[in-house]
Amino acid sequence: MPLIKVVNDKCKGCELCINACPQKIIRLSDKINTQGFRYAQVVDKPRCIGCKLCALSCPDLAIEVFAEGCRYEFYPY
Amino acid sequence: MPLIKVVNDKCKGCELCINACPQKIIRLSDKINTQGFRYAQVVDKPRCIGCKLCALSCPDLAIEVFAEGCRYEFYPY
Amino acid sequence: MKTTDVLFAGFGGHGMLMAGKLLAMAMIKQGRQVSWLPAYGAEMRGGTANVTVCISDGDVMSPYIERPNSLVVMNTPSLHKFGPKVKTGGLVLVNSTLVRESFERDDCHVLYLPAGDIAMGLGNVKATNLVLLGAFIGLSKIVTKEDMIEVIQESFTSKSKFIPLNVSAFAAGYEEGTKLRLENDVELELEDEERDSTYAYSNG
């Protein structure tokens, strides 16, 4: 099961990942981080397909993506 | 009969008029003008057709062209 | 000649510059001289943004003040930076909604007001600046409530939909400030100074 990890303190709550996610499973948290921003979090983890589009869209390099086993890479990343 | 007049003291002897004249009737004089240049002169006056190509080619505005009577103008000048 | 300086400090977007501007405008209406000198961080967002308002009955001398009489402070970094600089006997007014610590100075009046909570209560946390301004004026009585409200109304004419919120935030702050004044026995006015004004231009 793929998984994304948001480095909370780097997130600026810009919502570009939310906009990018085809599964629409990211939302902003109600809490704020040390920078004073509401940060992104996945609300429906099992639905993540590990497509990385969120990470690719994040201007603040705040998202890491994990996966298990062998995967077919859709695009050269 | 058309006629050209070279303002001797403005001529720099560059020969561009000579190059331009379809009748090949211009030559440099053996004398030099006040600027120290051999200047252009027409050697075979009757053959001048008043085409103005010499005057149009002269970088030093040294040539005037005269003609008599009504003329057909070949180009808008 | 009477004179005082107030430093409004916070981050960009906190509206402290606007609070200072409203105070300055009210002072001009009273025929006083003022200067309003802002200082920002670098050309980016989110840095510190503060403003020093100098008020005087005569010409304002230095608009640049490292040790102000009063400090109105929005958040912790600004308090840390400017709190220690306030002159002895001066006032430090703290937005306790964002500043969750107490500030140790016994040679000043250090007063706390949950201005953010009050603004939130009025419907918009962005009005915190007006709450703080109101409280400062309630404390200092440097201008009447009515005059200040007039200034607020005038200066928001182009964005008139914000007037009610700002006026009520100011009024709420003013009440709290008046209370604080009585509770803490604060006596703030323009300082009296002996000043000589040999101010002469030659050749015009």
Next chain:
Amino acid sequence: MKTTDVLFAGFGGHGMLMAGKLLAMAMIKQGRQVSWLPAYGAEMRGGTANVTVCISDGDVMSPYIERPNSLVVMNTPSLHKFGPKVKTGGLVLVNSTLVRESFERDDCHVLYLPAGDIAMGLGNVKATNLVLLGAFIGLSKIVTKEDMIEVIQESFTSKSKFIPLNVSAFAAGYEEGTKLRLENDVELELEDEERDSTYAYSNG
């Protein structure tokens, strides 16, 4: 310390700068100090082009000379401009091919040479500068004919086809100069001057 200055003057293209350069090179060969300072008209063609060659047994002081000891002059405008500036007792050598007038100064040696005609006689009017240089050296004997010819040969190595013309122009000029010297009883040498050379750098 012995010193003299020669001004070669003409128009651009007349080769006076080259004449001066050959003289300067010959002087260096003799272990003398020289400076060669040209002056042109504006950035266009055909303006004046002259060069001052200063020759000294010690360091050359001013390379910029308004009143030279000698003037070698190609044409009338240059004669008009620089003729009156030559120092009393000095030499004015005129290319009478281009200068069709006489120049009135009785405190100088004013000598005329149809250098252009001589050059034309040798096949190329462009060698007039070398004729004048030869004449100047024949007059001044500041360097031997042989040494000068060596310099000419060395400096035209890359354009060696011009060497014979230039050498013969120089030689013709030299003969004429020698004649003029005898005829006019000219005695030109490096001037003798009492000079003190307190020339010290601090810190290197």
Next chain:
Amino acid sequence: MAKILMKGNEAIGEAAIKAGCLHFFGYPITPQNELPEYLSKRLPQVGGKYIQTESEVATSNMIFGAAGVGVRVMTSSSSPGISLMSEGLSYLAGAELPAVIVNMMRAGPGLAGILPAQSDYAHATRGTAHGDFELIVLAPSSVQEAVDLTILSFELAEKYRNPVMLLGDGMIGQMMEPVEFPDVEVGPPMKAADWALTGCKGREPRLVSSLFLDPVELNEKNHERFARYKVIKDNEARHELYNCDEPYDVLITAFGVMSRVCKSAIQELKGQGINVGMFRPITVKPFPSEQCSAAIFKSKRVLDVEMNMGQMLVDIQLAANGKREVDFMGKCGGLTPSIEDVIESVHSTLAKIKGGVA
């Protein structure tokens, strides 16, 4: 007109309009952006034109073109942008064109920072660019004075056919103070000039140029211009004396907003029983040397205070003429010497007087 609270940058913009300047050419740079932004809104309202340029190099040449056709014109920039105008300023002076250039100084050298500084004094007053010329340079210390001097700048520029720089120390652009403007909508245009290029109808063609290939002519031109600078110095040098009526041991010299910090320090020193005078040049070029000397000679020692490494110091030392020692206190890079710093420096200058230190 009632006093209104206005930012220095905007007030200068409005002052230009009140001086009849309807054309502004400029390129963005902090900390002067409010000026062009203000004019981009205001100028069209009064029939004028705001033109955003592609660079400061272009700007300086656009104002050359504008001034050359005989209109009042202004630009504004800050330190690095002003450096880029160097060649253009030399051309303006060489062609004797009136134009007003605002420099809201920020810290240097290089990109350095955007905080207020006074470190372009040397560039403005000496060695602005190649060749023998000077700018007229006015240094306001308050927003009202910035307004007044802006209007004066246009007058001086035109009267003496020389570019004028308004030299603000960053703070003055950002600061708000109450100001009054002359009671006109738009000031008068440039007087019809017998050198302006307006089309040669009914007269001989004219030339605006800094080129004089004949050295004799150019030498004369330069001497003429410097004779004019002498006239400007005699007639237009402006300064302020502060607290100089009572005797003082120490004279502070300062310009721009820095002088007001010094005034506050002088007030506090008064409380300590110490009387200190202050001399402030308003025209930093021409520098009011004689007036400065006079004030210096009444003191025992001078303290020059600047927001730089000591750029006005040269002028103060020349005015002191070896007769008084000049101490210097400066901060730069965006720091401003505070009232407390100035007081401390005055004390150390006083100690030197007592100790007889040279």
Next chain:
Amino acid sequence: MAKILMKGNEAIGEAAIKAGCLHFFGYPITPQNELPEYLSKRLPQVGGKYIQTESEVATSNMIFGAAGVGVRVMTSSSSPGISLMSEGLSYLAGAELPAVIVNMMRAGPGLAGILPAQSDYAHATRGTAHGDFELIVLAPSSVQEAVDLTILSFELAEKYRNPVMLLGDGMIGQMMEPVEFPDVEVGPPMKAADWALTGCKGREPRLVSSLFLDPVELNEKNHERFARYKVIKDNEARHELYNCDEPYDVLITAFGVMSRVCKSAIQELKGQGINVGMFRPITVKPFPSEQCSAAIFKSKRVLDVEMNMGQMLVDIQLAANGKREVDFMGKCGGLTPSIEDVIESVHSTLAKIKGGVA
């Protein structure tokens, strides 16, 4: 190596190669064209590169890039072109980069003329651009000295990490004199520097920058740099004294080729029984003030002679420190004061001494 007769411009080009400079970036301008033209032929022969730039603004930034990667680099221009480099020079100084800039001065201001002048002294030595910084400026008076100082320029630039300007008065570029070069084909490259950008293999990444947004840091940087300028002044100030051993009433001050005209005048005056001394700064920045003062104090009065409207005068007046009067004689716009002019001026200075004129 035997002495060869060479134009100043070309000699400086060759000297750069002898100093290990293999990269030249430049834009054409009279009267320095022989320098790039020479190097466009010579550099490829020794494995170097000549790059013709699109403008002087670009040039100053190219040498910024070149110096930043740790190579010896030079450019050359003349007055208007140097003005265009103002911002770039400020960046070089701010980022503390070594680079050598040649200015073969021509008459100004504006386009003015192409004849020799000394009217960029102020721009070179004071107020080169925005911000607090100085160039090191060397002013040769002969072609040989131009060669020697070119080589020295590279050494000083590197030793003190500051741009160095070689300030020639037009004449020196056009003049031919016999010169000698060090007996090497190509001089040594820049020493490996711990700040140069050479790729971060095996080390932490480096930064070359003039940006310091923290004012405290920038203030410190500037103070540090000025402390270094003090060291340069103490250790590298160079001057020449001429004819100063015997007593003199008048001291002439002059720099560059102008000083040699003065020497000839001094010789002639000697013939008239008048002994005149001369002080010539070789480093015009840092100016050898103390040495100049010492020479001045031995005189009764000073005569400053320049090919401008009196730009070095400030430094001479500061050195005279109110203790001696300083007269000035200058021509500009392409004119050079002649031996006769200098003699005449000395006489009028002498008359003032006699007449007791201040």
Next chain:
Amino acid sequence: MRKIFSHTEGMITDPMHYCPGCTHGIIHRLVGETLIELGIRERAVGISPVGCSVFTYKYFRCDMFQASHGRAPAVATGAKRCRPELVVFCYQGDGDLAAIGTSEIIHAANRGEKITCIFVNNAIYGMTGGQMAPTTIPGQRTSTTPGGRNVAEDGFPLKMSEILSQLQTPGYIARVSMHSPAEIIKAKQIVRKAFEYQVSNTCFSFVEFLSTCPTNWGMSPVDSLNWMKTNMLPYYPLGEHKIPEKHEGGSR
């Protein structure tokens, strides 16, 4: 679990100063990744401009210059000509490159400098507070075009990729956009190609990025992407505008 996407070694991990949602950050990442993927980080020298990306030097883990406004291509020329073994790249905004730096970029491209330029076109002067840039879209409101860019007075937006493609000197010129993940993926390939052309010493390379400025456009980051797509794309067509292989020597 295997990390299939993480922070690139080409950049430091500290937060960047950009406003929330400003796509400058994405562009940084693409460049940083490329430095690593091509193994050139240790011989790379980057050049920060004057503009919002002035601090670029803090983020890339390679040697960096901070250059004067608009002159990065000149600085790059100086660096590359003197040390051809370096991989030199500029990172510039549109005010920097298309206004004050017009001349420097054109001539660097025309000389065929073997450098790579990353050009961030956000249709505005970001850092100085949102003034009109040469690239501002007709009608776009900025702090100096209160009524919107008026083409009759200010002209049309400048298309730098098209202008540079016009040069006869071989080069690689492409325009990409940050408005969607798909475009970001395409952009990455193009950035790689651009650097590869430098590494193989083939030619000058240039990538124009359409980028957002939520702060000065006065929109949310997501709205900014949409605005960019709707308003900028019609003016600034994406794609490879010039590739060196297509160059035909001396003819036009």
Next chain:
Amino acid sequence: MRKIFSHTEGMITDPMHYCPGCTHGIIHRLVGETLIELGIRERAVGISPVGCSVFTYKYFRCDMFQASHGRAPAVATGAKRCRPELVVFCYQGDGDLAAIGTSEIIHAANRGEKITCIFVNNAIYGMTGGQMAPTTIPGQRTSTTPGGRNVAEDGFPLKMSEILSQLQTPGYIARVSMHSPAEIIKAKQIVRKAFEYQVSNTCFSFVEFLSTCPTNWGMSPVDSLNWMKTNMLPYYPLGEHKIPEKHEGGSR
């Protein structure tokens, strides 16, 4: 007898300073005649550049500026924006316009300044003694390219007409040549058109002239015409490169 061709009233009659056979002089005449034919001499303001044509101001019988090197279009912008009733034209060389002045001409054109630029491309820096210009032909020897322009180091010649034609802002851009009387006649029509576009307040106009520099090319004037025809024409195609009528508003 009737004079059918004589000196134009648009110019003074004194000799000009140009070298013998330098076609700068012909270009002057075309402009001078146009000032008269369109009746605009008395409201014309011309701008001399820095280059061999620095003295242009001596020759035209109208008000003139002498501008700094490369910045004539900026000076023209300043003049025209402040006095739109004037007819403003620049006269610039290729070093002036295509090197140091690249930025100014592009932005003046892009803003759509209603000015006319006469651009004299002689493939060299004439006035300073024949250094390489951005327009120098590959292989052409100059005083700074002793081995001929090397496209690998110096790039290809810059084609200003093509670059300016690329701009979306409407404009009139044409290239003409002075190599034969026929071309001179065509050129005259184009110069007239260029000024007419200004007079009718239509657009920016620009005429590039291929011109000779016998002195620095080291050839006779007649040989120079031939060299120009053989070597420059292939690089610099003649004709109207852009006409305002063809402009299609907002689309590319």
